[in-house]
Amino acid sequence: MSISATSLPQVSARRRWNDKIMRGALLAATVVALIPLILIVYFLLKRGLSAWTSSGFFTTDPTGSFFGNPGGIRSAILGSLLMVVLASVIAIPVGIGVALYLTEYGRDSWFANLVRYFVDVMTGVPSIMFGLFIYIVLVTAHVGGGFTAWKGSVALSLLMIPIVVRSAEVVLLLVPGSLREAALALGAPRWRVITKVVLPTAAPGLVTGSLLAVARGMGETAPLLFTVTFAFGLTYNLGTLMNSLPVEIFNDIQSPRSAIVTRAWGAGLTLVAIVLLLNVIARFIASRSRRA
């Protein structure tokens, strides 16, 4: 792209300086953009690791007693995982189903475009609104009790569905039309084409998008505050109150006691580690499938 300068008149000094300064400014902005990440990771490691190494951090539940041993975060980790698994069981099939409708049936019809638009709008709805929605529809109506864990899962799934739909649609559109046509020409009915050709071809991409949605759901606090609230003890019963990592951190931040704040840092490090792990796995699958 560069042209030998010998045959051309020199670029004026002012323009060269301008170029240098602006390039420097752009580089500086990029560095500035990276600083928050570095700082957050640094403080999470610095304060979180000391919590990790305290005895029983991963093997005991929060005690709830203010003066004694504050306890660990076992119930928070398991509660979060449990609720997110249920949310994923709802959101991933629904999300991929809607995406299949958009790519295989609806395509460019007005209804498909309307759905696409609403899904886009859903991605922009603040997460707290999904919490409020479930609160109005399920908690105040006392559907199977007041605050329960499965309602938190439903709220999380509402938040995850648009993410799954958007990413799945992109991946499904990448499946070559010729593959579909070949299967149809061989006499396969449409639903067999979907299950035998489209979904297997798009599988890695679908997994990637779903994992990113799971990672997003994992870190959300607001929807859980309005639907599950909080519990200290460990339970596997989705019909009761349940602890979760984000809500545990949220409560611990507001404690005046330093041992509990330290637990918040440890829980924060745990949460970020889980979310990052999901992201890394998602990207790994995406990059492997691209190479293949």
Add this chain to the structure above:
Amino acid sequence: MEASTTTVTVGRSGLERPAASRLPDQAVKWGLSGLAAAILILIVYFFIRLIGESHNVFSQYGLSFIFGNDWDVNHNIYHGAAMLVGTLVTSAIALVIGVPVAVAAAVYVNELCPRRLRQPLSILVDLLAAVPSVVYGLWGVFVLAPKLLGPEKWFASTFSFIPWIGGGTPTLYNYFLAGLILAIMLLPIVSAISREVIATVPAEHKEAALALGATRWEMIRMAVLPYSRAGITGGAMLGLGRALGETIAVFLVIGAAPTIGAHLFSQGNTFAAVIAAEFGEAQGIHISALFAAGLVLFVLTLIVNVIARWFVARGSHGTRGTGATGMTIAPSEGS
């Protein structure tokens, strides 16, 4: 013409599947359509329920719910101007700080940085989106807030001649702190969309600019930025939508003031934060007021998102945007 039609019909009926084996196809088709329709119905239903739940607040307070400046739970006064101003001010701060940095980083990654560094840099900036908002809150409360207080005090007293920005006494939690954290949170969203939009700038445009003797920066200013302006604006609007509705991190660092703050470094409140703060013990008209706050927030984010989609659609130059949700699948689009 007619003869050929008949032969085709005859030929098809010979190959046609029996009705029973066409059944699953119909079931899948209508099942998936129903699923898609359910999404629409769900959003509309939510909107109606929210209006219903907050109806008595609006009939009692009217527009003063939005524009009156006093939120007093003990006397059952719910005037949310403090939340409206807080929501808008913190989001504006976030845009002013976050968008230039995000766009500049996107330009650098796409146009200037060595090819080898492009993907790692993109991934690093994207990772900010993976940090949960409660962790931003944790960091804001225990690291950023105490460390910023000194500089904020210095700034407020040094620039005391600027109205609203200087002059006051900064509190630990304030508008600026909340805005700064929001800026960090919307950085990855705006940056990811900007990167995508900038990647669609045709190489011919850039090469033409360079061939005419433009420096790299002139090429960026004259060829890259004008072409991607609409898309970048859309990305910024999506970031704004995110900032307006951000709850947990803002709640932890805004200070929950019942009235409008006097200056940039004073405590405030936002719609999302007040819902999170007071939801637990709210009853009767109070809870309706919180739902009304939710309704205002919902409408606000809807408007911003609709405008954002319009810009993004206009800026994507005919190609359907892939990562307009801020959740890019591919780490980098290449060029």
